[in-house]
Amino acid sequence: MLAICTGLYDIHLRGVVGDMVKRRWTISVLLMGSLLALAGCNEKPATNKPVHEKEKVTEPEKQPSQKPQEQPPKEEEKTPVVVNVIDPNTKSIIKTFLPEELGFASNQDSYKQEIEQWAKDLARGTNKTAGYDQRMVLDKIAPNGQIIKGKPLIILDETELVNRVMTASAEGGEIELPITVTESGYKPEDPAHLSEVVVGSFTTYFNSGVVGRSRNIELSAIAINNVIVGKQDIFSFNTTVGPSDAAHGYQPAKEIVNKKMVMGIGGGICQTSSTLFNSVDQVGVSYIEKHHHSLSVGYVPQGRDATVSYGGPDFRFQNTTGVPLLIRTIYAKGKLTVEVRTSAAYKGLIKK
Template sequence: MVKKYVTPIVLLFMVAGCSSSMTSGNQNEEALAVGRLTTHASKLVEKAAVNVSIDLIHPTTKDVVSSFKPMLTKNSEEYAQELSKLADDLANQLDQPMVPVKLNNGQITGGKSRVVLDETKLVGELKNVRPLAKTLELPLQESAPNVSQEAIKGIDDVVIGSYKTNFNPTVKGRVENIAISSNEINQIVLGPGDRFYFNLVVGERTVERGYQEALEIVNKEFVMGIGGGICQTSSTLYNAVANAGLEILEVHSHSRSVGYVPAGKDATVSWGGPDFKFMNNKDYPVIIKTIVDRNSGTLEVQVLASQQTAAKI
């Protein structure tokens, strides 16, 4: 009887033992393999995140403007600040104000588009950049001067705003500076929505460009400087533009009163400093005209429009 059941029992224990051993061995090996695989994959992801660089492309020229390396911690505050700084740096590099066109012998000439980087949109795109993406086109907005040859017909028919100031015709340096700067803004045409930046249009006041020494106000004091008197041009323009009802974007007053306009009606400008800016908020184009009389010592700035559009006023 004993022999009859020994063999099956032994076999049973042997089978049970082998099954337990095999199962245990397989579990340990699988866990170890998975653990190794996960660690290896994580390292690959981290390595890819560090090494992958995205080229930021100019939409018009297709040039690589900058490069950017995404981070794994996309929701961190530090990362958001880094993206905002990148967008701000690129905006300082790429943004360009509009240069308006001029009317020359009946034809519109010159002019450059206004270029603005959409910083908010760029930050959003960088935060959600596609995996394995190699390039990203910068969201630049370009606005060309809104003027056509057809739209300027009869543009100097009617004066919609003007202003006149006086100067001493015997002060040669000041007279010359007023004349040069007035000529720079003469015949400027602004279409609906077009902007005018005085410093950009008039340019730097240098001896090479014909500007001379004359009195100017610096820190509440009258001092000699190249281009003195140019603020009379900007102030006369400011009052003409205001009388025409155009939108003033930026204006600054002198640190002390000036004699050619009432207090608070002046517009001081300096290269690399204060500027005078305005926009044509009308639904029709306007033209700026300057009249300098060196003999009588007067400067007049007019803002004009066509007879047809002026009838809407």
């Protein structure tokens, strides 16, 4: 009986174990199927790497470092040398020079000659432009005692200007024109006393019946009457009288031209200039310009004449007496007198 029970128990146990094995096997199959299903869902193309592996980033191959090719050093651009010439009155640039372009470095002599010609034209003027140089127009005393102002003497120093440009041409820069302005050399209180004493006088005569000539002498005498010639002032007959043409009231009269007597507007004014010369010659002025006629004239001694022509020969002198002077003219029928006067206080100071 026991054996039967034991056998039955074994049979039963085997059944139980078999059922358990079957269940485990079934569970295993199901589990494997699930895993296969999951593996199928996560499947990637064959070219892809396994999920557990990190993708490696391929870096570009490093080329061997090359030193940049050295460029030749650039030459520094030179700033051109520029010389600006300034007008000291207006402060404006009147001329700009580029010395290098004009050959300053290669031919300095030629460069200097060009600057000299420019300076000459600038000072004295050309046919198209007026120069900086200006003759002095002397002041006059009007009949009412008021002063009629003239113009100062203006001189542009050509030599100094050339030197300044040449010096600046080496490195460039600005230079000013070397201009000298000279006012008349007398004091404000002088005019009231300059007519006090006569220190020089001369008289010439003419035929008052020759109307044209007489009128020309009169007009030129009026032009120089009561002119103040200050210390060191330069008197110019042509500048003081101006054009002796019909527009200014001058008339036709005989005059000497190339050793011949010809009719011309303004004939006779040389008698005024010659009379003035013989008067101022008594006080020892210095002469800057004086010319003789090509023929002898009868109104002054031989060689004592001073011919003039506007735009041509001039009679010019400088007052080197050391005191201011006054020119006084007295025109009468057939007679012209020119006096040189000054104040009584200055009479004894005149240098002769």
